[in-house]
Amino acid sequence: MSPIQKSLKTGQDRYHSNARRVIIGEYRPLENISSHSNPSNDERELTLTPYTDACYPDFPVLIQSNGEPWEIGNLYLTNKLERSPNYESRTFKGIADHLLDYLRFLEDEKLDYLHLPKNDRLKVTYRFRQRLLSLVISANLSASTASARINAIIKFYKEIASWGLIDKQKIDNIAFLPVKKHLRTTTSYGGERNLNIESHNLTIPATRKQHNSEIIKDGGSLRPLTIDQQQLMLHALLDSSREYQLMFYLALFTGARLQTVCTIRLKHLDGTVDSHGDLRLPVGFGTLVDTKHNKQITLIIPGWLVEDMRIYSRCQEAQKRRGRSFYGDTHENYLFLSKNGLPYYTSKKEILDRSNHKPQKTPKSVKLQDGAALRTHIKQIILPKIRSTHSNFQSFTFHDLRATFGMNLLESQIKLLGEHLATECIDYVQQRMGHTNKTTTIQYLNYKSRLNWKNRIQHEFEESLFKHINTSSKKGA
Template sequence: MSTKLKNGQSRYQSQAKVVTIKKFQLLMLNKAVRCIDDAEFEKNSDAYLEFPIIMQGDGSPSVIFNLYLLKKLQQTVQYNCKTFASIANQLVDFQRFLEDEKLDCLQFHNIKQFNAAFRYRTRLIDQINAGLISASSARGRINAVVNFYRLLVAENLVDHQRYGMPFEDVYKYIMVDNEFGARRQLAIKSHDLAIHVPAKAHNSEAIVDGGELSPLFVKEQAIVLTALQKSSREYQLIFYLALFTGARLQTICTIRIKCLFNRESDSHGFIRLPVGAGTGIDTKFQKPMTLLIQNWLVQDLKIYIKSEQAQQRRQKSNYGDSDENYVFLTKLGTPFYTSKAEQQELTEKIKASDLFGSKLKLYEGEAVRSYLKMVLLPEIRLTEPQFQSFKFHDLRASFGMNLLESQLQHLPEGHNHLTAVEYVQARMGHSNISTTLQYLNYKSRLQWRSKIQHEYESSLMKYVMSSENLAGELS
């Protein structure tokens, strides 16, 4: 039986859990010995940091699920601890179910409704209906179970020829558009245990660009900038970079000091900063692009870099007070966002160490997002109580809207709107122009909706018996 805890998640009576080995490495026995204390081992593989192991409720390792994780590790070209942690956390839910129901995941039946995987699917759907888990979480868990069985079959770890499979493969066909707008049919391999997830209702007042974004109007941007005047300098500059360059948080927080010096501004007052693969500054999917930063902002960044506050933070950090360091660090000297390059450096350092207790600590902008939610928004609402919440990523959309409107206002004679859109596409690094086109009529669309809403509400309100109307009549 599952129980509902205060956090709303479904739990089982089983105590099965995932434990993490900080530095995992397979060893090979060199020679036969009488007892383990006399054994001699040699390293038989690379070291893998934060590797997950599934433990049964009785405290012993789960042989079959850990064998699956090891087999999957052998097939992995580039190990990612987060990916393996996600797989383990999905499979341990299945392990708990098996223990609660006293089922053997390797015992297959001719009637598929009797198989553990089918019964687990039924339990997941019950949990969805009870509000214990989301449909997307349930889909992820059943897909993890199916992938588990598929690998067992591929590695001949189960006799599926004799007993069959606990599920059947099916193919679904969808229509997709390429970057040029051409449509084609794509076959997707699925299975008959798949759990349907209702499509999320599209927010017609949002721009889909790495998530649903809501640009701030110029008046709202001014309110944010005013509130930022009370913030510490590093947060001011981080927000300025987002709003005036359109850079993502990952890019802003991985800019290195050395990248800003010895660069001349162009005739328009920008420095051109290469970012992405090979630059040490991260972008989404490491896509190479050029970030244009206004000269005034570059000068402010250089002044901050030379400040005593910034120097003190660098002295506490991994890179020390050097040009290799990030422009922005926390008070503790830790990065706001750990770059891909530093992740690799830290990983190799821990692997080379003889210590097995070192933990790989990575940062992904949590401090900035927390600052926005816990400090900046409350500060804004002291004077603007009705100010709507926004995400840091919305600043990127705000930049895109500002840039597009500016380009449209100064469009050379004889050029159509597509010229402005293509410029914005290049500045924001959109792979597909359809993403940039969402910005084109965003504000006019909102204004049109507001006008229509006001007109029809005005025409209907005279028939509505609201307390406000009644009070007017009585007076």
């Protein structure tokens, strides 16, 4: 990525500021960070107590352009950490990115975050909202990002006041005005209920994207691959290393999400197979295999794939990789590791184990993995190989393999049971996919017929009108 591309991606080019976010590989906080008033003056003092053994990987810290930490921003992040029952590095990075954008704005405008004069239009929060709106109008920022950003900043002001990090009277009902909204909504079961929502007067509306008939909303916007596309993908995958092949197979033939595929341990292969020769593997909370929202489901892994995974686990290369890893060559280790012994997706268990681990010497900083290697493999290896012979092949994501499994499973069930038993088919697919809401599963049933109908209608009206169109393609025919 070029410096210009990186600047555009991070938003640094929007402001004249060199403020940045840095990551502490293994953050060991003070046991207690509190703020109290000093009777002798109007300043607030920090009380620091000794270090604990707790360790939080990849914790973000905000640095001003002058190289000094941004005190209030970092104090906010550390206090938020104290109050969070579960630490997720990705969540804190997201919060820090919103704060970083605000810090760059403050430096660009040469304003303090407490610049809150009586005139609302001059208040720093109102001016930041106006800057976000101008970025949206100029197509340099999406409306959804702008909406999330202003909400994060308002939450920042609310919480630094309620936590006593700043005098509440300085910002309460000054930085923004609270607004109460009453909404009437329909539940997933068809009932109606009233919701009372606390909002603020600086909200930025984020319009909903128009529904795309070619995607399925299942933890993201997913596009199932057709059978032809699956064949091309699998053929291209033959040149990839064995662990990549097996991870792709797991997603395609079980519907497992990326974090689930990458956090399977060696010991999970020791389970017994069922009467069909398939391994029924419980995943989710309490199993060491991560799932979205810790949801407990059972993966059914085909017997042939289980055997291939077992063979791979015993190969010399897999053993070498385990030897370089945090868990060593044990059955507690991940099945899939990179050449340098890192997982493809850092599990919640490893984060916990590392926080409790007391090394004999200062450990090397370890970056949390989030599946980026698999995304890069698709973009840089799989897609170029396919497009060398099929130039119009559309992009796909690893998560699309989950939707592809869902479509394959539904079609096979309808073929087996018949369309008149669609309800039974939906129930089975819902169970295998781990959908909480049946409406998510029904999308798979509607997807194919809706797409076929759209293509047929488009073709019919284009065919009827094309004879009246003046186009170069007709002249060259």
